Amino acid sequence: MTYSDAESASREELRALQDDRLAETVAHAYENVPHYRNALDEAGVSPDDIESVEDVSKLPFTTKEDFRDNYPDGMFAVPRAELQRIHASSGTTGKPKIVGYTGSDLGVWREVMARSLSAAGVEPEHVVQNAYGYGLFTGGLGFHDGVEELGACVIPVGGGNTARQIDMLQDLESDVLSCTPSYCLYLAEAMEERGLDPKDLPLSTVIIGAEPFTDPMREEIEEALDVTAVDVYGLSEIIGPGVSIECADAQDGLHVWEDHFYPEVVDPETGEPLPEGEEGELVITSLTKEALPVLRYRTGDMTTLNYGRCDCGRTMVRMGNVTGRADDLLIVRGVNVYPSQIEEVMVDLDAVAPHYRIDLRRDGQLDRMEITVEYHEDFDDSPHELRERIQERLREILEVKPDTLEVVEPGALERTEVGKVKRVYDHR
Ligand SMILES: [Zn+2]
Known part of the structure; x- marks a missing residue:
């Protein structure tokens, strides 16, 4: 059972939807964002040239430098009055990237997060302890809204505060914990130091993301806490967490919610699109965003794409677990x-x-x-x-x-x- 029918739509239906939405997104970006108008004009591409996702490679890339050059809100495609939320992504150097959402964008975000949580095995009767940071970072509120959309119960503990985190896990019997993989291990260690066995927690699932990690690291987490560890992926420039997630059924690649985000993998050196299965840099085009449409964003994350059918019944493409960044x-x-x-x-x-x-x-x-x-x-x-x-x-x-x-x-x-x-x- 999936949260929404879109998750198991036929590839043909999905493709038709993507074709329409891509054309709309390009037109919207071109008309309302000077940066995109200039970039497309310079590349000699008109929005009319984009009829299907096969045309996507005609579009110029968007990079984190474009966000920096257009700080704070030059990448926005709607007037301020239409915004309902602003977040910022932590820049390691310099100014953060500012991202904005209309009411419709927030609705899409809640939907893809609810789908993600459901794919991870979260049920409406579950209690989800959210240890992602709240505030400008998209992790905290992104998960929070998704849990409520799904109808489960969220405990908004936020990042850090380990002693309280452990108390809540024990006393409120959280079923699910969401946090970074490194914090997950830190929590397990902190419990052992207090003479507690992390395996005794009622916890059944942890949803880990926001940091690249390897499969052996995941196994370490599953073993330490006696849980299923599910990998979630997202980035603020695209929407926040909820761009893709592993299904708990197969734990074999992260389903990208392709009706909202169109993924490509390109050679990080040349920018040339790579065939299915080859590792390269993930590039994402948003298909439904109003406030901040993003064309071919260079995520910097290294992955592969697999269009093979998944055991869980979802038809949406799976990306490999991100173990590194192109700039790592x-x-x-x-x-x-x-x-x-x-x-x-x-x-x-x-x-x-x-x-x-x-x-x-x-x-x-x-x-x-x-x-x-x-x-x-x-x-x-x-x-x-x-x-x-x-x-x-x-x-x-x-x-x-x-x-x-x-x-x-x-x-x-x-x-x-x-x-x-x-x-x-x-x-x-
Ligand atoms: Zn699956």
Whole structure:
């Protein structure tokens, strides 16, 4: 059973809907946003040239720089009076990206979040503890509205506040927890420190997102809390959380709500669209947004698309779990390194906790890569031998050897209680 019929519409029906909505979106953006009018004129594309989603690659890309250049609200396609909500996405540097919603946009957001929660296994009788940050960040209110739309009960705890978080999980018997994957593990650790067993919680599902993570990391979370961990994806520039989610039935890729968001995967270097199944950068075009239509937004997230039918009966395309960002790519002594490769090694070795950091420095002309990992509490071998094992595994995976590899005590690395975890420190 799906939350809405659209989720299992035939590919033909869906395609016809996308064709119409894309043409409307392009016309709307062209007429109302000077940035898009200029960009399309410059590319020599008229809204009349866009008749179906096959024409989408004629459109120019939109980037985060475009949001920056048009700060605060130059990307908006409606007058202020029509807005009902404004959020902002955290920029790591400089000004945030400001995003706005009309009443209809908020309705779409609630709908896609309710669908997402339902696909994750949330039922109207469930209690959902929402540990995403409230405020300008879209995570908190996005989940909040979706839970209410679905008819379930939301506890708006927000980010951090770990002691209260644990009390609520126990005392209010939350069925579902939504938070970042790193916070999920932090909570489990914090419970163990208090002499509590996280497996004893009534929790059945955690919905994790807002940070890239690998499959071994997910398994670690499922094991630590004895739950099903479902991956949710979204970004403020497109709408917030709820762009796509895994179904709990298959846990095999995230269904993109294609009637509202049109996904492509492109080569991050050349921008050329890639065939189904090949990994590249996710690009999304909004199909129903009023306040902030977005044409071919370069998300920076690396993924694949799979149009094969899913066991759950949903017909909507699935994107792979995002394990890294195009701009996460580290170039160390001329060799490409993704932090997710290192994470996989760490989480695969049972003796190592899923906590690590990578420091990159410049030593004269040479790059230095320093990796620090924590060993697991239950580990009782010598750290020296563990180091050897990690070195060996890293050699198999990476073409570049870390200059130092330090194995430290459990809890020695700093934890992230609020916001997104930081694992790479590039001092170069
Ligand atoms: Zn499915």
